[in-house]
Amino acid sequence: MKSAATMPRRNLVPWKGMLxxxxxxxxxxxxxxxxxxxxLTSLKSEAxxxxFPPTLFDFEPTLENYRRVFASGFGQSLAVSLTYSTITVVMxxxxxxxxxxxxxxxxFPGRKPLLLLVVASIPxxxxxxxxxxxxxxxxxxxxLTNHFYTLPLIYTAHQLPMAIWIIKGTMEGIPRELDEAAIADGAGHFTILRLVILPLILPGLGAAGVMAFVGSWNEFVASTVMVDNPALRPVQPAIYNFIGYFGREWGPLSAAAILGILPILIVFTLLGRLIVSGLTKGSVKG
Amino acid sequence: MTSRSTGLLYIVPAFSALLLVLFSPVFYGVWFSLHHIRFGTVGNFVGLRNYSYLLTDPTFSGTISRTVFHTSLSVILTVAISLALALWVHSLPPRRGFLVQMIVIIPWITSTVVATLLFKWVFVSDIGMAMSILRMLNLPDIQFLNDPNSAMGLLIAVSVWKRLGYALIILLAGLKSIPEDYIEAASLDGAGSWQTFQHIILPLLKTPLLLVVIVLTLSNINTVESPLVLTGGGPGSATRILAIDVFDRAFVNYDLASATSLALIMFLCNVLLVLAYVRLSKWKV
Incomplete structure (x- = not known):
């Protein structure tokens, strides 16, 4: 009985490894x-x-596409997005x-329905x-449209519910005995938050901060609609505008796209674990 | 030590931001949609007339059925594939499993505009990677975006590809919370892997699965970027789904009355999904 069950499985092993x-x-x-x-496309010249057939590595790399993208004001959009996302994370x-x-x-009065409102606001x-x-x-x-604070304000409100949820989840793990000991020493509740709780919830703050950064960096719809001053325009609508501007010129387009994900990739390489934990904590509580 | 209002004091800043950006606009929008709107200014009270105009709009039913088709197929495919992947990753050694998660999450952390743009360039464009491979195999080019069916198929492919990583991570977290003994006990009782999956894993994975379904449905219904970048709603109106329709009504046709009413109908659907989400997520108070 047992061997019959294991025999065919063993035969499958090399095949399974290939699969x-x-x-x-x-x-x-x-x-x-x-x-x-x-x-690779972003480094290729038009020629x-x-x-055909397309070359993978056998070409003369050029920064011409990047030069054109920066000449069209993309540097400013990158700076704007970096500022917006940083403000959002801090806020x-x-x-x-x-x-x-x-x-x-x-x-406090209304605690339960208000918390429910926060949870509902995440999705x-x-x-x-x-x-x-x-x-x-x-x-x-x-x-309130078309100001320097318009988009950071909107991003903050969008990212806040998930951040509250993630941070609250981390705080739950800190024993209340610590608070009580601090109270016995005469600490007020703000001091407890600052000196007892804050140092212990850094991983939660990291996860919430990374999610807020990625979320605000990637936001497109509000960014397109709420500001029309080019000096206030962040990266995503700038890239979208390039689609109309460069048309089928994939060189500069992919240069803009690569520049547009570079900060996310850097954050991801350094803090990938925090993104995974932020995602998990932000939705399912197990 | 503290009065009952101390807690309220701590949440006031956060709720002011939420009130200003998330909650008040909904009430203002409802009031706005009940009035005659001319060039963005509010005129006489007209009741539900803006809504009844929507229902008489000949393009409306098509948009709804395309949205339902796009959303349901995207969600089903994403859940099925991510569940299979999650089961596979769960069986891998932790380091390799983490690597797979990291690779699959990349399209998700990339903005939808950039992800769709790169997807279009690599897999669709006539000088992209996929077409070059077809040409090297001496196969004819496929013009995906010129045919209504394949354009919709491609839009669904982008939706699945973009959100697979998210679903995988949530389902994997769910799988990890299933005690190892349950599965061991089942295999000791002689259950095959399919039986274990059907009778042990699937029922225990119900909550994360439903959560994933709800979040995926929400995000698919509300996606403006991928149809905008991939197809612009075309060819014809083959990929014109609800989100891009609302967007175009407001910012291309400047018809704020119908855009607001349609957005609020959409918002109502979102709220229903959110209520289901809240019931499911095990939020402790």
Whole structure:
């Protein structure tokens, strides 16, 4: 009985190893090829780009595409996006930490429904396309469009619910005995937050911060609609505008695309683990 | 030690931001959509007329059915593939499993604009990688974006490819929380791997699976970027789904009345999905 069950399985082993290898290869091609191919394209001159069969490495690399992209004002968009995303991360943590602290450690009127609202806002701000039109006409009415603070404000509100949720989850793991010991020593609750809790929730802050950075860097719809001053325009709408501007010139287009994901790839290489943990903590509580 | 309002004080800054950007616009939008709108300014109260105009719009039903088709097929494929991948990654040694996660998550952390642009360039464009390979094999070019069916197919492919990593990570976290003993006990009782999957793993994975389905549905319904960059809604209106329709009504046709009403209908669908999400996520108070 037992041998009958194991016999065919053993015969499958080399075949299975090949299958796994093939699957792994498919994944690598599907997920990494666009990046690598895009990077190579961005270094090719027009002549090399249209060569058939296409060359992988046998070409004269040129920075001409990058020069053209920067000449069209892309450097400014990169700087704008970097500023927006940094402000967003700082604001999300500044607003998110006290809120998470309150939800985790205090009893106050309306606590439960308000926390429910935060949880509900996580997927809601994810589906921002429907919210965007009401948001646009409302901001138009209040005169809040087209300012330097317009987009950081919107990004902050979009990223805040998930940040509160992630930070609160991390705080739950800190024993309340620590708070009580600090109270016995005469510490106020703000001191407890600053000196006892904050040093212990750094991984949670990291995960929340990385998610906020990636989310605000990648945001497109609000960025396109809420500002029309080129000096305030971040990277994503700038890349989209290049599609119309450069048309089928894939050289400069892929240069812009590569520059546009470079910061994300750097963050990802350094803090990839935090992204995975942020994603997990941000949605399923197990 | 603290009064009951201390906690409220700590959440005021965060809720001010949420109120201004997320909550108030919805109420303003509802009020706005009940009025006659001319060049963006609010006129007389007209009740639900902006909504009934939508229903008489001949393009409306087509947009809805395309949205349902795109969303349901994308979600089903993403969940099926990511579940299979998650089971596979779960059986790998931790280091290799982590590597696979890192590779699959790349399209997800890339912005939709850039991801769709690179996807289009590599797999669709006439001088991209895929077409070059076809040509080297002496096969004819395929003009995916000129045919309504294959354009929609491609849009679904982008949606699946883009979100696979997200689904994989959530499902993998769910798999990791299933105690090893359950699966061992099942195999001791002589259950095959399919039986173990069907009777042990699947029921225990129900919550993360449903969460993934809801989040994927939400994000697919609301995606403007991928149809905008990949097809622009074309050819004809073959890939004109709800999100891009709302976007075009507002910012291409400057018809804010119909855009706002349609966006609010969409918002209502989002809220229903969110309610399901809240019920499922094990949020402790």
């Amino acid at each position: 796994v290898g093939l699957l792994f290869g498919c994944l690598v091609v599907l997920n990494l090829a666009p990046l690598i191919w895009g990077f 090399d780009l249209f060569r 999300v943590l500044l607003l998110g930490v006290p809120a998470a602290y309150a939800f985790d450690r205090f009893e 809601l701000s994810l589906g921002a396309a429907a919210l965007l039109i009401p948001n646009y006409i409302y901001f138009l009415k209040l005169g």
